[in-house]
Amino acid sequence: MKILDEIANYFKEIGEIALFAKRFFKEAFKRPFERKEFIRQCFVIGYNSLFLVVVTGFIMGLVLTLQVRPTMQEFGAESFMPAMVGISIVREIGPVITALICAGKIGSSIGAELGSMKVTEQIDAMEVSGTNPFKYLVVTRIWATVFMLPMLVIAADAVGLFGSFLVENVKGAVSFKLFFNQVFENLSYGDLFPATIKSFFFGFVIGLVGCYKGYNSDKGTEGVGRAANSAVVLASLLLFIVDFIAVFIADIFYEI
Amino acid sequence: MSKEKSRTTRLGIFVTLATIIFIIVVYNIGNKQSLFGSTFKITSVFNNVNGLQKGNNVRYSGINVGTVDNISFLSDSTLRVIMTLDKKIQPFLKKNAIASIGTDGLVGNMIVNISPGSGTDQVVEDGDQISSYTRIEAENMLNTLGQTTDNIALLTLNLLEIAEKINSGEGSLFRLINDSIMATDLKRAVSNLRITTQNINTLSSQFRSSIEEVVQGKGVLGYLLHDTTFEGQLNQLYSNLDTLITTRTTPILNNLERSSLDIAVTTNKLKNIIQDLNLNHGLTGKLLYDTAAAEDLIQILDNLNQGTNRFNQNMEALKHNFLFRKYFKKQEKQLKKFDKPPASSD
Amino acid sequence: MDITKPYRTTKTPLIEIYGLRKSFGSNEVLKGFDLLLNPNENLVILGKSGSGKSVLIKCLVGLVDVDEGKVIVLGKSIPDLNQKELDYIRTEVGFLFQGSALYDSMTVRENLQFPLRRHPERMQHFNEEKLVREALRSVGLEYAIDLMPAELSGGMKRRVALARMLILQPKIILYDEPTSGLDPITANEIIQLILRIQRDYNAASLIITHDMDCARVISNRMIILQDGINYAEGTYTELSKSTDPKVKAFFKEVQPISL
Numbered sequence: 001m002k003i004l005d006e007i008a009n010y011f012k013e014i015g016e017i018a019l020f021a022k023r024f025f026k027e028a029f030k031r032p033f034e035r036k037e038f039i040r041q042c043f044v045i046g047y048n049s050l051f052l053v054v055v056t057g058f059i060m061g062l063v064l065t066l067q068v069r070p071t072m073q074e075f076g077a078e079s080f081m082p083a084m085v086g087i088s089i090v091r092e093i094g095p096v097i098t099a100l101i102c103a104g105k106i107g108s109s110i111g112a113e114l115g116s117m118k119v120t121e122q123i124d125a126m127e128v129s130g131t132n133p134f135k136y137l138v139v140t141r142i143w144a145t146v147f148m149l150p151m152l153v154i155a156a157d158a159v160g161l162f163g164s165f166l167v168e169n170v171k172g173a174v175s176f177k178l179f180f181n182q183v184f185e186n187l188s189y190g191d192l193f194p195a196t197i198k199s200f201f202f203g204f205v206i207g208l209v210g211c212y213k214g215y216n217s218d219k220g221t222e223g224v225g226r227a228a229n230s231a232v233v234l235a236s237l238l239l240f241i242v243d244f245i246a247v248f249i250a251d252i253f254y255e256i
Numbered sequence: 257m258s259k260e261k262s263r264t265t266r267l268g269i270f271v272t273l274a275t276i277i278f279i280i281v282v283y284n285i286g287n288k289q290s291l292f293g294s295t296f297k298i299t300s301v302f303n304n305v306n307g308l309q310k311g312n313n314v315r316y317s318g319i320n321v322g323t324v325d326n327i328s329f330l331s332d333s334t335l336r337v338i339m340t341l342d343k344k345i346q347p348f349l350k351k352n353a354i355a356s357i358g359t360d361g362l363v364g365n366m367i368v369n370i371s372p373g374s375g376t377d378q379v380v381e382d383g384d385q386i387s388s389y390t391r392i393e394a395e396n397m398l399n400t401l402g403q404t405t406d407n408i409a410l411l412t413l414n415l416l417e418i419a420e421k422i423n424s425g426e427g428s429l430f431r432l433i434n435d436s437i438m439a440t441d442l443k444r445a446v447s448n449l450r451i452t453t454q455n456i457n458t459l460s461s462q463f464r465s466s467i468e469e470v471v472q473g474k475g476v477l478g479y480l481l482h483d484t485t486f487e488g489q490l491n492q493l494y495s496n497l498d499t500l501i502t503t504r505t506t507p508i509l510n511n512l513e514r515s516s517l518d519i520a521v522t523t524n525k526l527k528n529i530i531q532d533l534n535l536n537h538g539l540t541g542k543l544l545y546d547t548a549a550a551e552d553l554i555q556i557l558d559n560l561n562q563g564t565n566r567f568n569q570n571m572e573a574l575k576h577n578f579l580f581r582k583y584f585k586k587q588e589k590q591l592k593k594f595d596k597p598p599a600s601s602d
Numbered sequence: 603m604d605i606t607k608p609y610r611t612t613k614t615p616l617i618e619i620y621g622l623r624k625s626f627g628s629n630e631v632l633k634g635f636d637l638l639l640n641p642n643e644n645l646v647i648l649g650k651s652g653s654g655k656s657v658l659i660k661c662l663v664g665l666v667d668v669d670e671g672k673v674i675v676l677g678k679s680i681p682d683l684n685q686k687e688l689d690y691i692r693t694e695v696g697f698l699f700q701g702s703a704l705y706d707s708m709t710v711r712e713n714l715q716f717p718l719r720r721h722p723e724r725m726q727h728f729n730e731e732k733l734v735r736e737a738l739r740s741v742g743l744e745y746a747i748d749l750m751p752a753e754l755s756g757g758m759k760r761r762v763a764l765a766r767m768l769i770l771q772p773k774i775i776l777y778d779e780p781t782s783g784l785d786p787i788t789a790n791e792i793i794q795l796i797l798r799i800q801r802d803y804n805a806a807s808l809i810i811t812h813d814m815d816c817a818r819v820i821s822n823r824m825i826i827l828q829d830g831i832n833y834a835e836g837t838y839t840e841l842s843k844s845t846d847p848k849v850k851a852f853f854k855e856v857q858p859i860s861l
Contacts, residue, residue: 187285
């Protein structure tokens, strides 16, 4: 019985998120657009996560190259390193790692912020002062994550490739020009565009889940913590599901 | 307010940088696929495109200059390949250029190679068709090489048989050695056989050098022959020949001290045959570019085989007919000698 | 009726509630509550925690949907209004939230500007900055204009919240536990401020509280909300003399526990 309840709750939550998403799309394109708040959220979400994402991306490129290099060397295929690292970072590792980091940083902060606003009646206060809080808080945040995540992914990709180049340069004496020439030589639009489109959806998932959890948080400080925590967990899970679907669709449109 | 402004500015810088990076990447990828900048199209007709696909690179003298735009059937056995090329190379591409399909490395993608034609001709124009050249496929090449190897193995076997037959002829030859009169003749014969051996060596080195010509030959055959395993096989072959000559022939020479001038003659004939083959068919790397040359190679090797057979036959003839004939002749002579003194004493 | 023209009358009640019912799941909080708020009146609603006081005033501004009954504010039936009309009514009704509900991410100035941003018609003759400073001056916090809410004390927050509510010059002010979480001295300051606002702005107030001192000082009339209905009604003195045990319970002095 308890398990049945849990299953029922699970589907209920999926339904609620779907309704929340529907409400977002209904309000997302309606005027007035909260431009100032959107820019502020872009700053908070995009710019303030930049350092974290860039550092992670750099280490990611560094470590990936260091780990894969010996194996490639065994096959005498070190010259494939830039191509391999380039494709794996651009296609998969860059977007997914960045999205997971952002789910942790942005998802939890949105969840906690909206949760505490809900608990302290700030959302009600907004409503009575004639501002649609859904538009002001949720729509702007989701738009901000949708637009900022691809930017962060690009930054992480660029820095990750630079980290990979440093390893190649030190260990294999590969010049900057050769490294990036090889990277671009082996990238195609079939690698870049699905990854970029995927990033938009990753941003949407992080924003949507963070806002949903915060906006529907329970009363009390405990509820705020729970909202932040479950936002991260659910967002991370959904990211992988979206990634799977994205790869699936990309395979249909772009033959590998 | 100023705090707000600086925030917006920093955000703006970030967004601009990210967008610039994205555009650079898009441009670079697009550039590779000749999507930007002015291009022109040329076509070429092939019988078989060997798995060439749309988007594969086109190289002119080894530099990427464009991509394959489209491949379509022209008739049941001909295919038209349309290539989009960078406008910048147009002044260097003449109408007599030749397109061929090859692979990028041993396991790489298919590519279209355009080689400049010899002499001078007009510069190509948009939509022109250039002639194509169906290159020997790797598979055919390997087949040919397999046959070649078989032939060489057969040759070795034949040489071995000759040696064994010389060995088996020991009995009758041994008797010959006991004959003191035969000694000088045989000594001469041995020296002749030495020359023969040298000739065989020369033959071997000539064979080696013709193979080396093949090895030096450019193109698919070239890299296949550079393959270490194949080279190893060839070396094995050489050493087999060497072993044959040194370990088999020399003991025979040492033990029997026999043979004759005619072996040398026969060997010279064989040598001439091979030289003729070499000269007539010009077994050079250049000719190996086409199937005809490859077939010639097979022909040459067949001839070589036949030559060896002839050598074999000559050896047989030498052993059975000539030697024994001479032996019987000498026997007769001796009988006459034995008969004569009594006669002269009369 | 043209909603852009404020509905003004001294005769009709500003708020009318008839037979209001509201339940959350199986828990019925309001079971037919009636209320009338007349102009220039300070009406206090007394009730225990969880008796549905907060739900009641949230129904008045459309924050909570009504299950049954009539809710009429300034002559408009709240459940029947569309979003635009509701937003307009909300500018006429000030709402002071229990925990002040200041926007944490904004400065005091931005907090005060927030209600103005969707009502440019209110600012036709006024300078936004002037309005903000005026509202802050009326609560005595002009110096805190560039501070963040986190830098303010509980009492200051409450005053900023009052200023934010006053900036649209509402005709009705709803106070949700105005003195909760404050020490008695600060609470008294807030009570004095509410009285002064009442005088200066000439607005009717509906105050929800369980603080008897607050109720005594502010109220013209009191309603005791008990068991989901208006259990008792009257002035402070009338109710304090009531013999009903449930009413008397509100007026009982807290006795030290005898060991």
